[in-house]
Amino acid sequence: MIKPHLTLRLLALMVTTGSVQYVAAQTAPTASAAPAEEVVTLEKLDVSGVPIEKSILPTSRPFSSVYGTDQNITEIPRNVTIISREQLNTIGVRDVRDFSKLTSSSYTKTNFGAPSNPDLRGAPSDVFQNGVRERTTSNGNGMPIDFNAIESINIVKGAATAVQGSSQYVGGFVDLVTKRPTFDSQKTVLSATIGSNDIYRWTADYNTPVNDKLAVRVSYSGEDSQGFYESEYRKTQSVYGAATYKPSDSYELFANASFTYMEYTENWGINRPTQNLIDHHLYLTGVNNNGVSVATVDDPQNATNVLAPFPGNTVAWGPEVKIDRDIRTLKPGDNSLAKNIKLQAIQTFTATPDRKLVNNNLFTYTQRETLSSYYYSEVVDPSITLQSRWEYQMAFTDTHVNAGVDARYISVKAYSDYGFEPAGVWDLTKPRSGINIYKSTAFIDSINSGPFGRVPVPGYKNRYYGANTFSSDSNESHSFAAAPFVQADHALTDKLTVLGGARADFLHVNATEPFSGANDQVDVVLPNVNGSLVYKITDKASAYGTYNYSENTAGAEGNGGGYLLTNTNGSPFAVDIDKDSYSTPAELWEAGMKFSLIDKKLFLGTALFDQRFTRKSQGSPATEYNYKGFEVELNYQPSKNFFATFGYSVIDGQVAASGFESISTNIGTVAPEIKAAYANNIRVQGLPKNLFNALASYTFDNGFGASLGAVVHSEINNNWAGTVVIPWQYELNTSVFYTYKNWNARLAIFNLTDAWNWAPNNGIYGNESILLQPGIRGELTLGYKF
Helix, strand or coil: CCCHHHHHHHHHHHHHHHHHHHHHHHHCCCCCCCCHHHHHHHHHECCCCCEHHHCCCHHHCCECCCCCCCECHHHCCCCEEEECHHHHHHHCCCCHHHHHHCCCCCCCCCHHHCECCCEECCEECEEEECCEECCCCECCECCCCCHHHEEEEEEEECCCCCCCCCCCCCCEEEEEEECCCCCCCCEEEEEEEEECCCEEEEEEEEEEECCCCEEEEEEEEEEEECCCCCCCCEEEEEEEEEEEEEEECCEEEEEEEEEEEEEECCCCCEECCCHHHHHHCEEEEEEECCCCCCCCCCCCCCHHHCCCCCCCECEEEEEEEECCCCCCCCCCCCEEEEEEEEEEEEEEEEEECCEEEEEEEEEEEEEEEEEECCCEEEEEEEEEEEEEEEEEEEECCCEEEEEEEEEEEEEEEEEEECCCCCHHHCCCCCCHHHCCHHHCHHHHHHECCCCCCEEECCCCCCCEEECCCCCCCCEEEEEEEEEEEEEEEEECCCCEEEEEEEEEEEEEEEEECCCCCCEEEEEEEEEEEEEEEEEEEECCEEEEEEEEEEEECCCCECHHHCECCCECCCCCCCCECCHHHHCEEEEEEEEEEEEEECCCCEEEEEEEEEEEEEEECCCCCEEEEEEEEEEEEEEEEEECCEEEEEEEEEEEEEEEECCCCCCCECHHHCCCCCCCCCCEEEECCCCCCEEEEEEEEEECCCCEEEEEEEEEECCEECCCCCCCEECCEEEEEEEEEEEECCEEEEEEEECCCCCCCEEECCHHHCCCEEEECCCCEEEEEEEEEC
C-alpha cells in the first residue's frame, strides 16, 4: 500500500527536483536574455497583420495540447479547435455550454444548470489547465469553470493521448490556457457589466514588467447577480496571479495561483416533462395524495406525505395549464457553495534549440456542497489533486521525441444522496416554498434507519448521504498514479510523417464506502497507445489518419471524482473492488483533412470518426457507447476588421443499454410517453444528431462594430425511450460595440428572437426534468484600459 503522506512526499520530490536543475542552468555559461522588446515584436503580429490577441485563426499560434510539443494545427492528426480571447469576448462566454457556439460536436447537457465539464462527441470530457488535468468532478457535474484566469481554450475531440494518460472522461478534453504576463509595458484593464435580470459583474486586470527578467500579472473578477429564473442568484469572487521569470535563455519559470469562491443556484429545470409541455407550454398539475390525505394551506405541496421514488407517489392529476418560463423545481433558499484553489508552476530548461526539459506541476483544492429540497444533497470536502509531469523534448533532422514521466495523487472525501429524490411529485403551480423533503414523514423515518436509509454527513448539520450504492456514490478514496510515456513523429518523406506514442499508468487506489466502512485496494496498469499518418498534399493541405487505444477508470467513477467500491455481488451494498471496472477500454479511429487557404486567412478542417468506450453514468453500471460522426470547421479572417467561423457535426450515438431511469410518480397514467426504455442498442439520450454554429464580427475603422451568432440543432431525445423529444431549435445572439482610444463598450443581446428553447438533463432524469432556457436578455459592458 502506498500511504498518502508518502505519495505526497514523492510528488513533492519530483516538483522540487527542478530547483537543482535550475541551479545547474544558472551556473552554466549562457547568453543574456533577449531584450523584452524583441520578444514582443515576434508575438505581437501574425503574418496577416492581425494582432495576435485579435486573431481567431488556429494557424496563428502554436498548439501543444495534444502531444505536448508546439506544433502547427495542420500537423496534428486530431480534430482540434483553438478558441481565442477575441471569440470568448464576442460570445460572452459564461459556462461550458457556450462552447457549442464556436466548435462542432460540443452540445452539453444542462447537468442541473451548472455543468463543470463540456460534452464532446456526446460524452462528458476532461478539463485541463495549461496541459495538465484540473480538479476532479463526476459525470460532468461539479464546480463551474471560472473564466477569470483564461486567455484562450484548446478543444480536442476524442480521448486523451499518451502524453496526458488515463481518465474517467473519454469524450475529449479542453485545455484552459491561462493568462500570462507580458514584458512590453505596464497596463491595466477594467470592465463593468450590467444586464437585465439584475446582472452585475466587474473585472480588473493588471500587468507589469518588474525588470527585463520578471513580469507579473493579476486579474480579479466579481459578480453579484440574480438572473432570469425565479430565486436565481450568483455571487463570485475570483483572484488570479501569474509571474514569468526568465533570468536567461536557458531557463523560464511560469507560475500562477488562483482562488475562486462561488455561491450560486443550480437549475434542475421544470419537472413533469411531457410532450405537451415541450410543444404547447402546458404543464401537468396535481398534488400527491398517496392514499392518505391532500394538501393543506400550511402544506400546499402535501410534503408531509411525499414518498421516495420507490415505492413511488400517487398524484391526483389536475388540468394542464400554461406555465411561466422562469419557474423551476427549486425551493427559495436552496443553493450551492464552492471554493477552489489552484497553484501551478511550469519550468522550462532549454539546453539547445533542439533539447528542452519541461516540468509542469499543478495542485488543486476544491470544497463544494449542494442542497436541493426537492431532494438532492451533495458534499465534497475536500477534493485534492497534485500532479507533476516531466517531459524531455528532442528534435532531430527528421524526428521529434517527447518522453517523460508523470505522477498524480488524488484524495477525495465526498457524500451524496439521490435515493430519496421524488422530483416529479412537486407541483410547480403551487408555492415553491412548499418544496421541502424535510417535512416528509417517510424521509424523516429513513434517517439513521439502517443500510436502506441515510445517515448524517460528518460535520454538516441536517445533511445526509445514502447508506447503500442504490442511493449514493459516496466515497473516501485515495489514488496514486505514475506513468512513463513517449510520443514521437518521424518524417518518412517530405510529404509523409508517421506519429506514435505509448504510455502505461501504474494506478493504485484505496477506496472506502463511508457508511459500512468497507475498504479495498486495487493496482491496475492502464495502457494508452496511438499511431497516426499525416500526408502533406500541398503546402496548403494535409490529410491524416489516427488510431488511439486506452484503458481508463470510467467504470469506477464516484462522487467528486473519487473512486468507488464497484462490486456489490448483485446487492445494494458495496463489498469490494471489481478490478475490471478500473480498466475500461476506449478506442478511436479518426481520419480528416486540413486546409490553410487564401494566404493563410482561411482555415478549414474536416474529420470522420468512430469512437467506442465504456463509461458509468450516475446510478447505473458501466455501459458501452459507440459514436460515429463527421465534423467540419471553418475559420476566416481576411483582416483585423472581420472574422467568421462556422461549424457542423453529425453524430450517430448508440448505447448498449439505457441504465437506470427515475420515475417517481404515476405520471404514466396520464402521460404515456413518460416511460423507461427497456431496450438495448438505443440512441444516446441528450445528443442532437445535427449541430450547426456560426459567428461573424465586423469592426469599422471608426471603432464601431457588430457581431451575429447562431446555434441550430436537430431533435434531441429527452429520455432514453425517445418518447419525449425536443424538436429542432435555434438561438440567435448579437452585439454592437464601439472602441474609442482607451474606452470600449459592448451591448450584447442573447436569444434575440426570444425563442422557447428546451435542453435535456442527464439521462437518469429524462422522465423527470427538462430545462427551459432563458428568454431574450441584454448585457452592457464598459471597459477602460490605461
